[in-house]
Amino acid sequence: MRMTENTVMTGQNHLHDAPPAGQIKAALTRPFSRDQIRFKPGSGEWYPYIEGDDMQDRLIEAIGNTFDLSLDTCMTVGSNIVVSGHLSIPGLGRRAGMGVQEHTSRAGKEMGADMLKGALADLMKSCLHKFDCGTQVRRMAPLKAPTGRDVRLNPRQVDAYLNRYFSATPPGGARPMSADQPSPTGPPDITDMRCEGCPTIMNQAQVAYSMHHLKRRLCNNCQKVAANG
Numbered sequence: 329m330r331m332t333e334n335t336v337m338t339g340q341n342h343l344h345d346a347p348p349a350g351q352i353k354a355a356l357t358r359p360f361s362r363d364q365i366r367f368k369p370g371s372g373e374w375y376p377y378i379e380g381d382d383m384q385d386r387l388i389e390a391i392g393n394t395f396d397l398s399l400d401t402c403m404t405v406g407s408n409i410v411v412s413g414h415l416s417i418p419g420l421g422r423r424a425g426m427g428v429q430e431h432t433s434r435a436g437k438e439m440g441a442d443m444l445k446g447a448l449a450d451l452m453k454s455c456l457h458k459f460d461c462g463t464q465v466r467r468m469a470p471l472k473a474p475t476g477r478d479v480r481l482n483p484r485q486v487d488a489y490l491n492r493y494f495s496a497t498p499p500g501g502a503r504p505m506s507a508d509q510p511s512p513t514g515p516p517d518i519t520d521m522r523c524e525g526c527p528t529i530m531n532q533a534q535v536a537y538s539m540h541h542l543k544r545r546l547c548n549n550c551q552k553v554a555a556n557g
Contacts, residue, residue, distance in 0.1 A: 349419025355390035415455035425454030525550035
């Protein structure tokens with residue numbers, strides 16, 4: 329399946345209503361709050377992230393209905409649907425990105441329309457990251473804890489981890505870490521799942537391992553080639 333240059337979400341009819349570029353940038357890069365942090369398992373670690381709905385809400389809050397998310401390609405690669413496209417924001421230009429979504433849910437059911445919806449949400453997040461939205465969370469180190477199908481994070485461990493990045497919660501709500509505040513070395517960039525040496529779409533654990541050890545996104549086969557090269 330392949331599509332080309334289709335606008336899937338747009339507000340171009342209202343571009344004249346867009347706020348000043350500086351105001352948009354400030355809103356997009358404002359740190360997220362403590363209670364918006366979620367975790368996804370990797371290889372023996374849990375990576376902090378912001379859910380797609382929260383990222384989209386931030387985008388709409390920053391510029392209202394004055395953005396343009398366009399779908400450039402859509403294809404099936406193995407057990408994944410992979411989309412590429414770009415997000416245009418008035419005054420800030422446009423950024424390209426890629427979204428990936430598995431065909432089936434963890435329960436083994438076909439996701440149907442939710443499959444494309446999930447891929448587009450991932451595409452929007454990928455583009456927003458390149459506008460520095462969520463940089464604060466991407467700088468956070470992974471939480472080291474056991475992972476597995478039935479493993480759940482210990483709430484006390486999560487609270488202790490978040491205390492490293494957020495001050496004690498004041499009466500008015502969480503006080504987020506400043507985007508400019510120094511933090512421990514963050515997790516590798518796992519928003520792009522494509523191997524740099526071939527068209528293989530890697531999973532999150534493979535990308536994390538490759539970025540940590542090789543500083544490049546390489547699948548298992550390309551890692552062997554690089555080691556023998």
